[in-house]
Amino acid sequence: MVATRRSAATDAEAVPEGDLLATAAVTAGTATAYGNSGGQNPSRAGQGAAGDDRSTRVRHRYSVLLPTYNEADNIALIVWLLVRSFEQCGVDFEIIVVDDGSPDGTQDVVKRLQEAYGGDRILLRPRAGKLGLGTAYVHGLQFATGDFVFIIDADLSHHPKYIPQFIRKQQETEADIVSGTRYVRGGGVFGWNFKRKLTSRGANFLAATLLQPGVSDLTGSYRLYRKGCLDALMVQCTSKGYAFQMEIVVRARNLGFSIAEVPIVFVDRVYGASKLGGAEVVMFLRGLVHLLFTT
């Protein structure tokens, strides 16, 4: 049973004491540079030594963007797992579901979730039809009040249990972006045969050689962003499909954002049928060439 408790220890869990001023300064710096880093007000941040006064601590709020289409089976499960992970960390959070007019009743499930967890925690911001992933992120970002944003797949291939690791990594490195990677030690995959692994590794090798992006997993979509950084990136990114995730990372590097990595395991429950036909490969290659010529 997931208890919705708010303990006094939440601040300590969320922000290591020694990093408080650094965190506040960086948040303030980001807010100035990018104009909008969410709802935080670090105006009293420079006041005193860390731990002096709890009210000067910068509380971070983590928004989760969940674009969905026909995820009625999974949406309740992913939200439950997200809530559990965030409550384990003791951090402030919200989940924004951007549903593209799913005919299978996804929005009804989300409304029941809102009744269970509160409308301030679960936001439903639907759209009329299937309009693409990039625009779904842009749409959802408008309503995000956090200063950090998680991007995650809604089909349970990304397990929310890694969220504490993302948060910890971001606080340790003060990175602008934390990217989940399947390719390093500690990461992995389930449900992929040899051919699928070969395609994945081959595509990643090709893209990494040509683009030199500084991350090990270019097409991964389990990431944590500072809100200001994601806003700046969404303005520039126009690719579709896998190339979209690559474009974010490449443009992030061009804009000088720092990127840290966390190993994750990707569980493919659709068992290889998950959208990797010839059309997807062609779209990937076209996206790669497009990035070569525009970044």
Next chain:
Amino acid sequence: EKSHTPAALQLASLLLRVALSRTELCSMLRIVKLLSVVLLVFAAWIAGLRTGLTDQSRQALLLAPILATAVFGLYSVFSVLYGVFTFRDCPEEAEALRKDIAEARADLIKRGVLQPEQ
């Protein structure tokens, strides 16, 4: 004839210097950077061929691009295959996910979000 080569080399090295300089780095397009490197290497190769060399050295230089491509090709193949064979399979993660899903489902039914038959 000999005047062409230094000019090409100069142009290529200028492009490369611009490409590599920190201030220009982020604003120069990827394709331009890649082509600059290729152009520089090509100009150096041509320059090398035009200087007086022994027959053996000359042959080696002529074959160098083919050799380099072959080496890179082999490196790529081995790199990708190594990546595939060390790509960790995680059945325990699938099992953990199944358990989490079961736990989630039970709690969600209690909270009235899901119906028991779903």
